[in-house]
Amino acid sequence: MNILVLNGSPRPRGNTRQMIDAFAAGAVQSGHQVDVVDICKKNIHGCLACEYCHTKGNGTCIQKDDMQEVYDLLKEAEMLVIASPIYYHGISGQLKCAIDRFYSAAYPVRPPKLRKVAMLLCSGDADMYKGAAFSYEGDFLDYLGLQDMGVITVAGGVTREKLQEAEALGRNLN
Numbered sequence: 801m802n803i804l805v806l807n808g809s810p811r812p813r814g815n816t817r818q819m820i821d822a823f824a825a826g827a828v829q830s831g832h833q834v835d836v837v838d839i840c841k842k843n844i845h846g847c848l849a850c851e852y853c854h855t856k857g858n859g860t861c862i863q864k865d866d867m868q869e870v871y872d873l874l875k876e877a878e879m880l881v882i883a884s885p886i887y888y889h890g891i892s893g894q895l896k897c898a899i900d901r902f903y904s905a906a907y908p909v910r911p912p913k914l915r916k917v918a919m920l921l922c923s924g925d926a927d928m929y930k931g932a933a934f935s936y937e938g939d940f941l942d943y944l945g946l947q948d949m950g951v952i953t954v955a956g957g958v959t960r961e962k963l964q965e966a967e968a969l970g971r972n973l974n
Contacts, residue, residue: 808884808895826970842866853904886923889931926955
């Protein structure tokens with residue numbers, strides 16, 4: 801299975817990245833292809849709401865930035881993993897810009913190969929996930945109709961148990 805992981809953390813060795821690495825190790829061990837895009841290192845602008853993609857653009861965004869790389873990977877992805885620290889009860893702003901740009905590629909229908917989704921979230925507080933969960937459920941499970949493969953949350957620092965949980969998620973995909 802082709803898996804696209806969108807990393808919304810600017811920290812190259814932070815909690816989110818550690819969870820991604822554990823998940824990816826498990827997935828690769830089970831024979832899956834994993835592509836990780838470090839969104840915070842990319843030049844991705846927010847959606848302009850210009851509707852070019854659904855009028856003249858025939859499903860392509862008018863903006864020509866690093867989101868093109870994500871679009872290419874999204875076309876082949878069978879599973880999407882949203883990974884982010886929690887900022888003000890939701891995913892990071894950088895990742896939100898990328899997700900908003902799915903409008904051209906995933907509306908009115910999802911990419912044809914995309915079937916599954918998971919989420920990896922890290923926060924300093926165990927009660928900060930409601931905003932991200934609302935988006936995950938509404939945007940990915942309900943609207944796009946993706947199969948929920950799981951949400952793993954980390955409050956405080958990453959523990960050995962959480963890394964094992966992320967690795968097991970990747971390893972046990974079918």
